[in-house]
Amino acid sequence: MTSRRVDAYDDYGDWDEEDVRVRPNPRANRPRSKHRPDHADAVPGLVLTIDRGRSTVLVGEDSDDERIATATRARELPRGSIITGDRVELVGDTSGDAGTLARIVRVADRSTLLRRSADDSDQVERSIVANADRMLVVAATTRPEPRPRLIDRYLVAAYDAGIEPMIVLTKTDLEPADAMRALVEPLGVRVFESRSDAPPLTALRRALAGHVTVMVGHSGVGKSTLVNALVPSAERQTGHVNEVTGRGRHTSSSSLMLRVVDDDGRTGWIIDTPGVRSFGLGHVDADHVLRGFPDLDAIAEECPRGCTHRRGAPDCELDAAAADGRLTGPSLARLESLRRLFDSMDAADEPGERAANP
C-alpha cells in the first residue's frame, strides 16, 4: 500500500457537494430498527476541522496508510456534538478517496473541553475545542493595542478546563514585550517573544511536541502569521491590520488542527481558532481555576465552605496565609495575580470587536 502520510492539507477546503456521491433516497428501503447498530467495524479518527456539518478526519494516524476522510455525523449523534480535536469512530467509506464520505458514529470521552459561555456579544454557549492539554495565548505588544483583561479571561478559561496556558508576545519588532511579560510571569505562565522577521520556531515547536495546543488571541495579533511559520504547509490567510484603528480583519473562520514537527522530528498538534470577539466565563468555577495553582489550592482547602476566594471574601484562608507569612515573594505575587484573574471573571466582558464574519 502506498504511503499517504498527510503532511499538508492540500485539498483542505475544496470539496464540493458535487464530489460526493449520494444515493437517491437512501433510507427508503431500510428496515427501521429500535437498536442502534453496533458498528463493530468502526475505525478511529481525529477531527481536524468542521465546515458546514462536514468533518475532516485524520484516519490511520502515524501509520503508513494515514489518510484524510470527509465525514458526516450519524443521525443518532446530536447536532453540535462533534468539535475540532474530537477522537471519533467512523463507518462507511473511510478510504479518503475523492468523492467518498464516511460517517461518524461515536465521539470518545474528552480529556478536556474548552468552551465559552454566552455573553453580551454572543448569545450562544460554544464549545471551542476538545482534548487540548495546552493553550497558546497569542498577544501583540502593539497594533492592535494589548487587551490585558481579555488575556486574563483566556487564562481563566484554560485553568478552568485543566489546560496549561503559555503565551507568545508578538510584534516585538514594534514594541518591547517587558510590560506584558510582567503581567503574566507572576502566574508562572511560560512566555515566548516573537517578531515575524525572526519567530522563535525551534523553541515553540519543541514546546508543542507531544501536546495538543489550542491557540487563541483576538483578531490581528498575528496568529495566522505564526501558524504559517510553524507549519510551512498551512497557508493560513493573513489579514491586514487597519493602520488607523490597529484592528485586524477576521480572516479565519473555523478551527483547524495542524501537525507541527520539531527539530528532532517529534510531532505535536496546534489548533488555530478564529479570532474571538469575546470570551464569556459564566460557566467558570473559581475552585477549578484554583487547581491551576496547586500551592494556593492546598491553602484554600482550609477556607470556609463556599468561600469565593475573592478579595475581601470573609475568612478566606488565602488572606490568612498572606498575613501570617505562609505566602511570601513569588507566591504572594501569584496570589495577587490570581485575584486579578478572578476580577476578570466577575467583570463584564470587554465591548465586542466588530467582526466581518459571524
Ligand SMILES: Nc1nc2c(ncn2[C@@H]2O[C@H](COP(=O)(O)OP(=O)(O)OP(=O)(O)O)[C@@H](O)[C@H]2O)c(=O)[nH]1
Ligand atoms: N511588524 C509585525 N507585524 C506582524 C507580526 N506578526 C504579524 N504581523 C502583521 O499583523 C497583521 C495581522 O496578522 P495575522 O497573522 O493575520 O493576525 P491573526 O491573529 O491571524 O488575525 P485574524 O485572522 O484576524 O484572527 C498582518 O498584517 C501581519 O503581517 C510581527 O511580529 N511584527
Ligand SMILES: [Zn+2]
Ligand atoms: Zn478562600
